[in-house]
Amino acid sequence: MSSVKQNLSRSAELPGSDSARLDIEVLLGHILGRPRTWLYTWPEYELSEAEQRQFDALLARRASGEPVAHLTGEREFWSLPLKVNASTLIPRPETELLVETALQLFPQHQLRALDLGTGTGAIALALASERPGWHIVAAEKSADAATLAEENRRALGFDNVQIVQSDWFAQIAPQPFDLIVSNPPYIDAADPHLAQGDVRFEPRSALVADREGLADIEQIARRSVEYLETGGWLLVEHGWQQAAAVRDLFAAAGFNNIDSRKDYSGWERLTLGQK
Template sequence: MASVKENLLRAVELTESDSPRLDLEVLLCHVLGKTRAWLYTWPEHELDDQSQQVLDRLIQRRIAGEPVAHLTGFREFWSLPLKVNRSTLIPRPDTEVLVETVLELCPQEALQVLDLGTGTGAIALALASERPLWQILAVDKMPAAVALAEENRSALGLANVRVLQSDWFASVPAQRFAVIVSNPPYIDARDPHLREGDVRFEPHSALVAEEQGLSDIRLIARRAPEFLEPGGLLAVEHGWQQAEAVRRIFSEAGYRDVESRLDYAGNERLTLARNP
């Protein structure tokens, strides 16, 4: 039998992880159903055989590269516990900048908002949790992602979000939104990073776009004016080297007030524009 403390020493086995100790803590919390504070309060607690076996299997899968979020089935985004699976992207902390920016720029009063490519529902649910008066339509093309977003919506009890399957705008009802947000796929299919880390376990449908990763952003920019109110906000996340190209796409599509914002690492990862 091994204790919590002895199991934490096994972080050295997770040689390919950037955060081996944290990964192991999260896996231990998951197996034991405890908090990280509990692990530090009870380092001598001995795992029973069944818990140890479950943990051993999870460690083996982590060594093989599987993301911790897939092993636990959850990832926190904007302090909301979101269920995750292989149907879509694991929400990233950088996307919280998109949420923060939309909250900063928009009034609290009743608004119609569209989240394109909602995945787990991360952006839509974060906005809904902060702005109960907003009505948010969250769409995704992948049926399994739609089911996941709906499961998260329901678990969080956020009645001001509606989840719908749609290929971008194809099934969005003809109406005007004050805000359209999106974190679309934007990685070039030849990008070597697709063969590294967590993204190896995430679907290409959530990651990859044609035209050097810009085809979905182009389509969204082209169609969004039909669905935005005059002066409505378009806010799109993109790759750290794409800001200039995205600003050009938005300007050429006729938007005004085009500007990029930085993520937490200081990279231009978000571009905003107003429908004229």
């Protein structure tokens, strides 16, 4: 058996991770059912044989590249604990920019919003947590991902969110929305990053789009004008080199007041337009 302190010092076993220490803290806390701060309060705690076997097994899987979120089955987004699995993307901190922008645009407490390609439900549920008076429809093509989103919705108790299995707008009845948001697939199929890091374990259908990653964004922009109220907004996350191309797609679809916003790294990762 080994102590918490001894296990925390095993970062060298994760040479392929750029967050090895954090990975170990999260996995160890997960096995012990304790927050990360507890690990440093009780560094001499001796793991039982069962706990040590479980931790060793997770560490080995992480060393092979498997995402920490898949190993723990959970990822925090907008301070919400979300269940995750291999059926959908792992929510990422940079997507919180989309939530922040939507909340800034719409301080009012009553509106109708549509989240396209909801995945875990992260964006829709984050918005629901801040605006309980909003009615939010969250669409997801994958049946498994839609089931996961519904599990997260129920666990968090957000009755103002409706999960719908739909390939973009296919199963969304014509109705006026004030806001449409989406984090769609936007990676080019030839992008070498698809063979690196966590994305190797995520569904390609949630990552890759035709036409150098722009096909789904083009479809969303074109169809959104049919579903938005006059004055409504479309917000789309995209790749760090795609902002100019996405602005052109928004303009071709008939949007006004088109703008792109930078993430905390200084990259334009979000484009918005008004009908």
